Amino acid sequence: MSDLPPPAPPTFGDRAEGHRSGFASFVGRPNAGKSTLTNALVGRKVAITSSKPQTTRTVVRGIVHRDDAQLVLVDTPGLHRPRTLLGERLNDLVTTTWAEVDVVAVCFPANEKIGPGDRFIVGELGKVRRTTKVAVATKTDLATPEQLAEHLLAIAELGRETDTEWAEIVPVSATAGSQVDLLADLLVAQLPEGPPLYPEGELSDTPEEAIVADLVREAALEGVRDELPHSIAVVVEEMGLRPDRPEDKPLLDVHATVFVERDSQKGIVIGHKGSRLKEIGSTARVQIAAMLGTPVHLSLRVKVAKDWQRDPRQLRRLGF
Numbered sequence: 001m002s003d004l005p006p007p008a009p010p011t012f013g014d015r016a017e018g019h020r021s022g023f024a025s026f027v028g029r030p031n032a033g034k035s036t037l038t039n040a041l042v043g044r045k046v047a048i049t050s051s052k053p054q055t056t057r058t059v060v061r062g063i064v065h066r067d068d069a070q071l072v073l074v075d076t077p078g079l080h081r082p083r084t085l086l087g088e089r090l091n092d093l094v095t096t097t098w099a100e101v102d103v104v105a106v107c108f109p110a111n112e113k114i115g116p117g118d119r120f121i122v123g124e125l126g127k128v129r130r131t132t133k134v135a136v137a138t139k140t141d142l143a144t145p146e147q148l149a150e151h152l153l154a155i156a157e158l159g160r161e162t163d164t165e166w167a168e169i170v171p172v173s174a175t176a177g178s179q180v181d182l183l184a185d186l187l188v189a190q191l192p193e194g195p196p197l198y199p200e201g202e203l204s205d206t207p208e209e210a211i212v213a214d215l216v217r218e219a220a221l222e223g224v225r226d227e228l229p230h231s232i233a234v235v236v237e238e239m240g241l242r243p244d245r246p247e248d249k250p251l252l253d254v255h256a257t258v259f260v261e262r263d264s265q266k267g268i269v270i271g272h273k274g275s276r277l278k279e280i281g282s283t284a285r286v287q288i289a290a291m292l293g294t295p296v297h298l299s300l301r302v303k304v305a306k307d308w309q310r311d312p313r314q315l316r317r318l319g320f
């Protein structure tokens, strides 16, 4: 093999012509691994991940920059049968996003059987006719080769049943980094030709406040159980560099409010003598500092907004 000629050097002369750009959205039932996959593709933490279901509320875009393409990832909330006004708003947000993107990638965790939740999503997705659909078998590191083979067949079968044409069916593991680049290639192949949509180096066009709020929310969810995750919303009230600091020692002041629905939940978030809130603060502070590259002073308040998930006025105020 050593006498083979070396491969031709890559040419970039016609790069502008062949350049592709566009939008992709990951969907899938709660916990399917959408946020983790977004992060793996972008290479930086942009969407929140949590082992609790349905925590991704904000549409967070991560941007994959390559010489030949720019892939903008839109991370939508999990689609679910709506029970509250918030649920309905979230579902509307999801279907609107689907119709606007070039490709929707449906995530099916390989360690779990295809179920009614997946069927519901693929059925809804079927209504958005024009958008290209790709199936992704996620978390392949958690499945045996036999399970994975069965899973891939089940995905193909679900496509037939629902009259959904999968442009690709791709197995990946975001945490093991396996096939993530291949997935990027396949998604890019579905994009139209066009110039970059965002400046190079930009990873996410989500306002920094929204990312910071997500990080606080993520920290607040650590270790809490049951329905509390659905009842927490975080609003960044104020954020800015502290004046009068030496240039090489900046400090970012962040004031955020954690909203819960009931007094009992307030107690849970604050903890005994404020111990939980303190923990939330220090976890979030480290994450925010790492994300923004600046030391952070974070001050948190907890407020009760009674039944905010059912109240249109409060929903608007909380950004939904």
Ligand SMILES: Nc1nc2c(ncn2[C@@H]2O[C@H](COP(=O)(O)OP(=O)(O)OP(=O)(O)O)[C@@H](O)[C@H]2O)c(=O)[nH]1
Pocket (backbone or CB within 6 Å): 028, 029, 030, 031, 032, 033, 034, 035, 036, 037, 048, 049, 050, 051, 052, 053, 054, 055, 056, 077, 078, 138, 139, 140, 141, 142, 172, 173, 174, 175, 176
């Ligand atoms: N082993 C393994 N775990 C994964 C992988 N991808 C995601 N996870 C885990 O699965 C859980 C859910 O992942 P997320 O990325 O938050 O899932 P999501 O689909 O964005 O979830 P929602 O926000 O609830 O819709 C987290 O605990 C992840 O660490 C993977 O490739 N392998």
